Amino acid sequence: MTTYKGIKGLKVQSITTDAVASQVSGGTWSSGNNMNTARYANSGAGTQTAALAVGGFIQPGPVTAVNESYDGSSWTEVGDLNTARGQTFAVGSQTAAITGGGGTGGPNSTPNAETWDGSSWTEVANLNESRAGLGGAGTTTAAIGFAGFPGASPRTGKTESYDGSSWTEVGDLNQVRQDLSGVGPVSTAALAVGGNIPGITADVEQWNGSSWTEIADLNAANYYNASSGTVTAALSYSGSTPGASNSFAGTEYYDGSTWTELGDLSTGRYGAYPAHQGTSLASLASGGRTTATLAITEEWTAPAFFRKFDTGDIYYNADSSSGVLKYVGLGTGAWASGGNLNTAREALMGAGTNTAAICAGGDDPSPAATAVSEEYNGTTWAEGNNLNQARLYGGGLGTQTAAIFATGATGTAVVDTVESYNGTSWSEVSEVNTGRRQLASGGTNTAGIVAAGDPALAAGANSVNAETWNGSAWTEIADLNAARRLVAGSGTTTSALVFGGIGGTQTNESWDGSSWTEVGDLNTAREDASGAVASNSNALCFGGSPGVDNTESWNGSSWTEVADLSTGRAALAKHVGTNNLSALGAGGAPDTAATEEWTVPEALKTLASTNA
Numbered sequence: 001m002t003t004y005k006g007i008k009g010l011k012v013q014s015i016t017t018d019a020v021a022s023q024v025s026g027g028t029w030s031s032g033n034n035m036n037t038a039r040y041a042n043s044g045a046g047t048q049t050a051a052l053a054v055g056g057f058i059q060p061g062p063v064t065a066v067n068e069s070y071d072g073s074s075w076t077e078v079g080d081l082n083t084a085r086g087q088t089f090a091v092g093s094q095t096a097a098i099t100g101g102g103g104t105g106g107p108n109s110t111p112n113a114e115t116w117d118g119s120s121w122t123e124v125a126n127l128n129e130s131r132a133g134l135g136g137a138g139t140t141t142a143a144i145g146f147a148g149f150p151g152a153s154p155r156t157g158k159t160e161s162y163d164g165s166s167w168t169e170v171g172d173l174n175q176v177r178q179d180l181s182g183v184g185p186v187s188t189a190a191l192a193v194g195g196n197i198p199g200i201t202a203d204v205e206q207w208n209g210s211s212w213t214e215i216a217d218l219n220a221a222n223y224y225n226a227s228s229g230t231v232t233a234a235l236s237y238s239g240s241t242p243g244a245s246n247s248f249a250g251t252e253y254y255d256g257s258t259w260t261e262l263g264d265l266s267t268g269r270y271g272a273y274p275a276h277q278g279t280s281l282a283s284l285a286s287g288g289r290t291t292a293t294l295a296i297t298e299e300w301t302a303p304a305f306f307r308k309f310d311t312g313d314i315y316y317n318a319d320s321s322s323g324v325l326k327y328v329g330l331g332t333g334a335w336a337s338g339g340n341l342n343t344a345r346e347a348l349m350g351a352g353t354n355t356a357a358i359c360a361g362g363d364d365p366s367p368a369a370t371a372v373s374e375e376y377n378g379t380t381w382a383e384g385n386n387l388n389q390a391r392l393y394g395g396g397l398g399t400q401t402a403a404i405f406a407t408g409a410t411g412t413a414v415v416d417t418v419e420s421y422n423g424t425s426w427s428e429v430s431e432v433n434t435g436r437r438q439l440a441s442g443g444t445n446t447a448g449i450v451a452a453g454d455p456a457l458a459a460g461a462n463s464v465n466a467e468t469w470n471g472s473a474w475t476e477i478a479d480l481n482a483a484r485r486l487v488a489g490s491g492t493t494t495s496a497l498v499f500g501g502i503g504g505t506q507t508n509e510s511w512d513g514s515s516w517t518e519v520g521d522l523n524t525a526r527e528d529a530s531g532a533v534a535s536n537s538n539a540l541c542f543g544g545s546p547g548v549d550n551t552e553s554w555n556g557s558s559w560t561e562v563a564d565l566s567t568g569r570a571a572l573a574k575h576v577g578t579n580n581l582s583a584l585g586a587g588g589a590p591d592t593a594a595t596e597e598w599t600v601p602e603a604l605k606t607l608a609s610t611n612a
Contacts (some may be wrong), residue, residue: 024233024253024280027302029265035075035286037066038295040271041086041103041224042287045116046094048072048278048299052116053286054099057086057271059293063105067121069094070284070297079120083112089136089182091143092116098124098140098162103132107151113162115140125166129158135182137190137207140164144187144207147195149178155197159207161187171211175203181227183234191215191254193236194222199384199424200242202356202401204254206231216258217401219355220250220377221423224270229280232256235300238285240270242375242382247290250377251300253280261355261378265298333581333600334563335551339380341586343372344593349396350530350573351403354378354584354597358400358421359573361408362587363392369411373426375400376584376595385425389417395441396575397448397469404429404445404469407453409437414457418474420445432474434465440489440498442533442575446471447493449511452501454485461485462502466511468493480516482507488531488541488574495535497554500526500544508559510536520558524550528570530585532577532598540580540598543588545570551598553580565596 035053042056049072058064065084068075081099088102095118104110111130114121127145134148141164149155157173173192180195188209195201202217218236225239225248236259237251249268252259269288278284281302288294341359348362355378364370371390374381387405394408401423407416416435419426432450439453448469455463462483467474484501491497494513499522501507506521519536526544533539537556542565543549549568552559569588577583583598 024302025260025262027281027300028263029251029285029298029300031266032284032297032299033074034295034297035068036077036295037064037068038293039064039066039086039287040269040289040293042272043088043090043099044284044286045090045092045097046070046278048282048284048301050094051278051284051286052090052094052097054090054097055081055085055088055102056287057103057293059289063103067116070286075297079116081121082114082123083110085110085112085132087132087134087179089134089145091136091138091182091185092140094118096140098143100127100136100143100145100162101131101134101148109149109151113167125162127160127167128169129156129160131156133178133180133196135180135192137182137184138162138187139185142187144170144190146182146190146192146207147173147177147180159212171207173205173212174214175201175205177201177203177223179223181225181236183227183229184231189231191227191231191234193227193234194218194225194239196223197424200240201423203423204259216254217356217399218252218259219261219353220248220252221375221401222248222250226272226285228278228283229254233280235280235283237283237300238265238269238272238288241377242380242384267294267296267298269294331601332563333551333553333598335565335585335596335598337566338378338584338586338595338597339376340593340595341381342374342383342593343370344591345370345372345587346571346589346591347392348571348573348587349394349405349408350576350584350586351396351398352376352400352576353578354576354582354599356400357573357576357584357586358396358403359576359586360387360396360405360421360426361391361394363411364591369409373421376586381595387419387426388428389415389419391415391417393437393439393571395439395450395453396573397441397443398445402445404448406441406448406450406469407432407435407437407439409457412457414455430473433467433476434463436463436465436485438485438487438528439463440487440496440531440574442490442496443469443492449490449493449496451490451496451498451511452480452484452487466516478515480509481518482509486527486545488529488544489533489539490575491533491535491539495537497531497533497536497539499531499539499541500529502527504545508554512536520554522559523552523561524548526550528589530572530574530576532575532579532583534579538579540577540583542583542585542598543569543572545589555580567592567594
């Protein structure tokens with residue numbers, strides 16, 4: 001007999017309370033009592049109910065040596081630091097902590113390190129390099145301090161390890177930076193989160209005791225942020241982001257593979273860092289600055305009850321009043337308004353997700369090409385460094401901090417130019433074999449694909465050509481069956497789609513890594529649409545010409561019409577989104593700055609009731 005366990009590999013769980021989301025995602029911030037001394041760039045150690053707030057800056061005014069202890073209810077001033085400082089790191093517990101480095105006023109920094117025994121601070125061996133704005137992890141006898149700003153010298157990626165008596169230089173970070181936050185209760189497993197490189201970064205690196213490895217980026221680039229937890233269960237919160245320098249209230253959770261946005265702080269601020277005061281389930285945010293220096297404290301608390309279910313799971317709710325078999329499915333997808341682009345335009349390139357996107361190029365106004373590049377943090381767009389070559393109707397692929405903008409048109413000619421984005425600036429890389437505009441594109445900055453398009457601006461030709469990118473060069477692959485331009489798509493180098501196109505076609509072709517096959521057509525014929533494509537079995541198509549507001553979802557065999565855009569438009573930013581559950585529609589024709597976000601929530605569905 002076929003059983004659910006045989007199919008899913010687990011029994012049907014029996015519980016008395018519904019819970020779809022993870023424990024931490026149910027967390028919220030609430031107000032705690034103020035510190036006695038308002039300050040920012042203070043550091044902290046301990047837990048949510050037994051914490052320290054160490055040093056910091058008082059503005060206007062000097063650096064402070066004040067040290068306060070928190071018992072979960074109120075703050076009490078205890079023994080001061082020997083050296084007043086801010087932008088230091090502190091790790092350990094309320095009764096056994098260490099702080100190192102820091103800024104002592106103006107451009108000056110100190111290498112000084114001190115340990116706390118529960119009643120007083122004692123100077124110990126200095127760091128090898130004086131610096132401020134550094135991160136840390138570990139304990140009083142096994143700590144690391146990393147990154148920072150030495151003052152007159154450039155930012156550093158140096159890491160130093162403390163063994164209880166002396167500091168030793170060990171492996172450097174891959175990305176030099178300052179004003180980041182550190183995560184880790186031990187010195188052999190840590191995270192370096194965000195920072196200023198210069199320019200605000202979403203970069204995160206993980207330390208294994210000997211070297212740093214770049215891992216999943218934050219959704220929102222951030223510095224002067226706070227953090228807590230471990231390398232597999234971390235929080236990053238508050239700080240400064242592009243376009244919200246003094247008021248970032250966001251909270252993100254890292255589960256060991258990806259960052260997820262959670263509930264915001266009540267008061268957005270920067271410089272309440274680096275916290276180290278707690279875990280991903282119970283943390284503190286103390287002090288900080290907006291236009292004023294703050295003494296406020298907020299406490300992050302996640303619910304004690306936890307029952308993790310994923311989409312597709314079935315469980316039995318045994319509550320006597322319900323007694324039903326339930327299924328974790330998907331709710332109804334919808335578009336919601338997001339923040340407007342700073343530069344209204346159409347025919348722009350896009351890459352990333354609906355909470356961490358980049359858009360570049362386009363026309364402003366048609367048919368003049370622009371080089372403007374903007375980043376989106378899920379709320380607002382911030383202008384960054386421009387493309388080297390102004391272009392429209394190019395192909396975008398990759399992420400917000402590792403993107404490729406391939407080919408396109410200058411307004412008067414099709415070009416074969418390709419530019420790569422590293423999170424700060426654009427640089428030219430190897431050209432495509434066939435320059436084109438109005439193409440489909442997808443993949444990553446080391447494994448990308450482009451297909452179809454118009455290789456001759458004046459003639460308005462249609463192409464069947466497709467190419468893949470390996471991070472250094474482009475290779476021609478098998479041609480499409482139908483020559484087209486003004487298409488949407490694509491996916492990965494081994495699983496992609498190209499749909500729609502010139503003349504308002506419904507045609508849809510699937511790529512399996514070796515050949516293209518015509519598969520189920522769109523319901524609504526269109527050209528110049530946009531799409532978010534995970535693979536040849538998961539895609540979203542939206543917008544298009546003439547004035548299409550229709551959205552369709554692809555499941556690998558057919559398209560289903562879902563919720564419409566608020567405003568029908570063509571030439572939106574293409575290829576922003578990860579799948580048919582998450583996408584971004586930005587810009588479009590006629591030249592607009594409007595942005596819409598597509599999401600599909602999880603939802604519980606009752607399969608059957610067992611009660612009469």
